[in-house]
Amino acid sequence: MTTYIVLINWTEQGAKNVRDSPKRLDAAKKLLGDMGGSFKSFYLTMGECDMVAIVEAPDDAVIARFALMLATGGNVKTRTLKAFPEFAYREIISSLG
Template sequence: MKYIALINWTDQGVQAAKDSPKRLDRARDMGHAYGVSVEQAFMTMGDVDMVCIVDAPDDAAFARFGLKLAGTGAVRTRTLKAFTEDEYRSLMNSL
């Protein structure tokens, strides 16, 4: 299952912004414990500091990962469940 994680740094995360690449590496390692893979990460400008494309076996695994990530205190996330193009086309064809 695919997810889009919209990530904002907390005050703590901003104070240690230069450590953000290390935190991303740790998040990727953390995700493996839940079967979660951070496939792509983008630093963004605007209302959101980072956007990540994430793959997880199910909603529960992603939720555990997200809670563990938020527990670090450096980020807050909003999540969009995403459908691949094949899933999207299949869904539309079933209407």
């Protein structure tokens, strides 16, 4: 499984319906689960992003479909970062020669 960091901001519509946000989170967790992925952690954040999720998915295509499906709801905008674990970071750096 590949790890991704998803930076999430409410749209104007999402902010107006913020009380429904926990239900939408539950639906997003189920959606990703049905796609073969999972949420590892989720945070309400202060600052540039409203929320941050650490998720795992089988591949980039799955996470792309997941992000697009979230966007169709009109409540959030996302930015997704592919995350390399420490061992991969070390391998990448050591391969520089």
